[in-house]
Amino acid sequence: MSDSIRFRLNGHPVSLQTDGTRKLLWVLRNDLELTGTKYGCGEGVCGSCTVLVDGRAVHACQADVASVQGKEVVTIEGLARGDRLHPLQQAFQEHGALQCGYCTPGMILGAHALLRANPRPTREQIVQGMEGHLCRCGAHQRIIAAIQTASGQRGGSDE
Amino acid sequence: MSSRAKSGAVVHATGATGMPRRDFVKALGGGILVLVSLPSTGAAGAAPELQRGYPTDINAYLHIAEDGKVTLFSGKIEMGQGVMTSLTQMAAEDLGVALMSIHIVMGDTAACPFDAGTWGSMTTRFFGPAVRAAAAQARLILTDLAATRLGVARTALSVEDGVVFVTAARTRRVTFGELARGQRITHTVDERAVLRSVREFTVMGRSPQRLDGPEKVTGAAKYTADIRLPGMLYARIIRPPAHGATARRMDTSAAEAMAGVRVVDHDGLKAVLAPDPETAERALRLVRADWDVPAPAFDTESVFDHLVQAAAEGRTTESAGDIEAGRGQSARMLDVTYRHPYVAHAPMEPHVALAEVKDGKATVWASTQAPFSLRPQIARALGFRPEDVRVITPYVGGGFGGKAAGPQAVEAARLALAAGRPVQVAWTRAEEFMYDTFDPAAVVRVVSGMDANGRLTLWDYQVYAAGGRATEVFYDVPNTRVRTYGGTGGEGSSYHLFAVGPWRAPGANTNRFAAEQQIDAMARAAGIDALEFRLRNTKDPRMLSVLRAVGQASGWQPSTAPQRTGRGRGLACGIDAGSYVAEVADVTVDRATGAVKVERVVCAQEMGIVVNPDGAKMQMEGCITMGLGYALAEEVRFEGGRIHDTNFDTYRLPRFSWVPRIETVLVPNDDLAPQGGGEPAIITMGAVVANAIFDATGARMLRLPMTPERVLAEIRRG
Numbered sequence: 001m002s003d004s005i006r007f008r009l010n011g012h013p014v015s016l017q018t019d020g021t022r023k024l025l026w027v028l029r030n031d032l033e034l035t036g037t038k039y040g041c042g043e044g045v046c047g048s049c050t051v052l053v054d055g056r057a058v059h060a061c062q063a064d065v066a067s068v069q070g071k072e073v074v075t076i077e078g079l080a081r082g083d084r085l086h087p088l089q090q091a092f093q094e095h096g097a098l099q100c101g102y103c104t105p106g107m108i109l110g111a112h113a114l115l116r117a118n119p120r121p122t123r124e125q126i127v128q129g130m131e132g133h134l135c136r137c138g139a140h141q142r143i144i145a146a147i148q149t150a151s152g153q154r155g156g157s158d159e
Numbered sequence: 160m161s162s163r164a165k166s167g168a169v170v171h172a173t174g175a176t177g178m179p180r181r182d183f184v185k186a187l188g189g190g191i192l193v194l195v196s197l198p199s200t201g202a203a204g205a206a207p208e209l210q211r212g213y214p215t216d217i218n219a220y221l222h223i224a225e226d227g228k229v230t231l232f233s234g235k236i237e238m239g240q241g242v243m244t245s246l247t248q249m250a251a252e253d254l255g256v257a258l259m260s261i262h263i264v265m266g267d268t269a270a271c272p273f274d275a276g277t278w279g280s281m282t283t284r285f286f287g288p289a290v291r292a293a294a295a296q297a298r299l300i301l302t303d304l305a306a307t308r309l310g311v312a313r314t315a316l317s318v319e320d321g322v323v324f325v326t327a328a329r330t331r332r333v334t335f336g337e338l339a340r341g342q343r344i345t346h347t348v349d350e351r352a353v354l355r356s357v358r359e360f361t362v363m364g365r366s367p368q369r370l371d372g373p374e375k376v377t378g379a380a381k382y383t384a385d386i387r388l389p390g391m392l393y394a395r396i397i398r399p400p401a402h403g404a405t406a407r408r409m410d411t412s413a414a415e416a417m418a419g420v421r422v423v424d425h426d427g428l429k430a431v432l433a434p435d436p437e438t439a440e441r442a443l444r445l446v447r448a449d450w451d452v453p454a455p456a457f458d459t460e461s462v463f464d465h466l467v468q469a470a471a472e473g474r475t476t477e478s479a480g481d482i483e484a485g486r487g488q489s490a491r492m493l494d495v496t497y498r499h500p501y502v503a504h505a506p507m508e509p510h511v512a513l514a515e516v517k518d519g520k521a522t523v524w525a526s527t528q529a530p531f532s533l534r535p536q537i538a539r540a541l542g543f544r545p546e547d548v549r550v551i552t553p554y555v556g557g558g559f560g561g562k563a564a565g566p567q568a569v570e571a572a573r574l575a576l577a578a579g580r581p582v583q584v585a586w587t588r589a590e591e592f593m594y595d596t597f598d599p600a601a602v603v604r605v606v607s608g609m610d611a612n613g614r615l616t617l618w619d620y621q622v623y624a625a626g627g628r629a630t631e632v633f634y635d636v637p638n639t640r641v642r643t644y645g646g647t648g649g650e651g652s653s654y655h656l657f658a659v660g661p662w663r664a665p666g667a668n669t670n671r672f673a674a675e676q677q678i679d680a681m682a683r684a685a686g687i688d689a690l691e692f693r694l695r696n697t698k699d700p701r702m703l704s705v706l707r708a709v710g711q712a713s714g715w716q717p718s719t720a721p722q723r724t725g726r727g728r729g730l731a732c733g734i735d736a737g738s739y740v741a742e743v744a745d746v747t748v749d750r751a752t753g754a755v756k757v758e759r760v761v762c763a764q765e766m767g768i769v770v771n772p773d774g775a776k777m778q779m780e781g782c783i784t785m786g787l788g789y790a791l792a793e794e795v796r797f798e799g800g801r802i803h804d805t806n807f808d809t810y811r812l813p814r815f816s817w818v819p820r821i822e823t824v825l826v827p828n829d830d831l832a833p834q835g836g837g838e839p840a841i842i843t844m845g846a847v848v849a850n851a852i853f854d855a856t857g858a859r860m861l862r863l864p865m866t867p868e869r870v871l872a873e874i875r876r877g
Contacts, residue, residue, distance in 0.1 A: 034378070035382075036377070036378020038384075038556075040507050040508075041588045076376075077377070080377055096372070096773060098239075098372065098376065099557075100555065100557040101376075101380050102508045102556030103507045128816070131815050133814075134507060134812050136559070137239045138813070139777070140813075
């Protein structure tokens, strides 16, 4: 049950010999030691494990690793350029759009996919786009504001 | 990328466990160490086994190293509530250094002073003063050293950004690092050190960006499940299908036959262990067992009758006047019973622990709110001395009271001992729903009365299974009795069929749901506006100030009859953790389906001196959003010991589309020390939504959660 899986991860080529039906979440967290992608529910209903596959948001807990064969995978570790945070990361930090931080990687990558598909979403479109992401701490209002800021639709301050 | 602030730092550092304090002091090297005693934080009252290795009265350490680096050691943990930032602000303020020059170490039993646990909105209230005193004392010591060094009187000196200088000649200066060099000063103080006043604040009272933010937005932040040790194994514990079930027969041979898999049994704790979590999961599925499941004693619907019938003996917590006389004085009485279901904590990070047992010592990383309480529990389970157990707390992915209990840490330690290898126990979401310490199902009965002028005359309050938090009668009622039957901790295994425990403002959500609906109903019955009724019936100045503030901020329009238009507005207020809170909610109710949408919540909170205004608002917003869950949807459904809700598909948490416009108002009161902020704004969410639904529909919602089916049923009942 060993398959040869090749894909690009955060801009670098990766080559693995592993069972292709394994879930991407565990391959990332254990084989590739990228622990920023979180387990939350294991059933694709909380969004904590969201990563980008060819720019689209994917639940890593549901995706077979074989499904990313030849694709471009981006995790939270791959978003900043050196010390320079991605505008979404910067906006989450500035707005205090996180508390415990556990859902944050999935939130930021979910927002990334949303803005790629719709660079200037309305508030309603942000709400709809982020509906699959749970945040138990209740940072929702600030997350929406952070996404608006990152999309260039409001200034860096909170109001 | 900045990673100067780390929760439970030194993750990969020494293998030392349970380091005695004198060794710790030695290990810190030279410099200046200030230890603060502050009995009010609760260390003095802790069991001796919890404190071993530490003096009973030490609550905070602050160390200034010979290179000028400042480290604050705190037994508190960071689970999202923002205390890493606010504690650092307090230390920076009173020490006189920049915020970014302080490193904080949290929740490591080998490095930090004893702390009973992070809960009850107590960090800022009770631990904050210890931190400030340590910092202020350090500033005094440094100023004295500088006075000697510079040959001037202490009063001629000022402190700014880690530099002591002659006020009249700024170039005559010496840095903290220069002063600490060659020193080996250990100083113990009590709280009498001179703290800076609100007017002098330059760091407190402001809202710097969260210190944990950079690590959390980049994925660098380490939670317990992110820690790896060489040779570690991943456990899946063999669990029964229901609480109370026992295995008649178990066959683990197929699991054991898998490559790399071991099955261990530590005094009945049975688990499969594997080199990776997926193999462990597959092995668990191969375990065959037949279980005897006890017949269900009660379920989601019948639990309330059970709670009242099987209740512990009542305790009167408040009493005034005469209840019978109160009945006589009442022109109008209401006798209403309210119900609250079991509610899950459901933090996004499940309970996780990683344990290493080596040479008679154990090191356990755990997602916990109480590392120091875990220590003796783990020690007992292993047969170790508490000082041979070290608990390290990385970042915690939400707690809300649910991580006050840490059985997963004990499980990991036992399995690591049995296996002779490090073991990770990471609960699945289903295990989280099975072994969470739920907010208990509870019942409240209120008999209240008023005279013909709408003055309260009677308040006879009985609460079953939720305890007495937030039951204080701040309304002026001459005849009052508050009785509590059992607390949130559970009253033995037959009373609750599974574990219950503290849930964000334990019991207060249940109690305000009942009390503030009752008050609303009294106001309606009297034909008096709900805000006016409250203002008339209390003289508590802090309550009056938050009520007026929320009235003004929300644009409250007095009314005496429900609108019954499908749109409604409600009001509720309460006291929790020393803070006062009043909320107004606007809702729309779809009268065809019963679906409720909360459109806007305005919250006024008075919490004394505010250490970090934006941080306080984050907590208020979080409380309001989390409160929508228990108000509208959250209920753990069960039949006997079998839990039906096992994931977020059926157990619904608030999502983006639920979130109202939230407006928060901090009512200033700089004459009062900082009060609690993590819980107050959640306690009124059930009542404020219920009161708004009544305004929208004329239907009284006496049972939580207020699901569409229940709202529709009440509307149809008329």
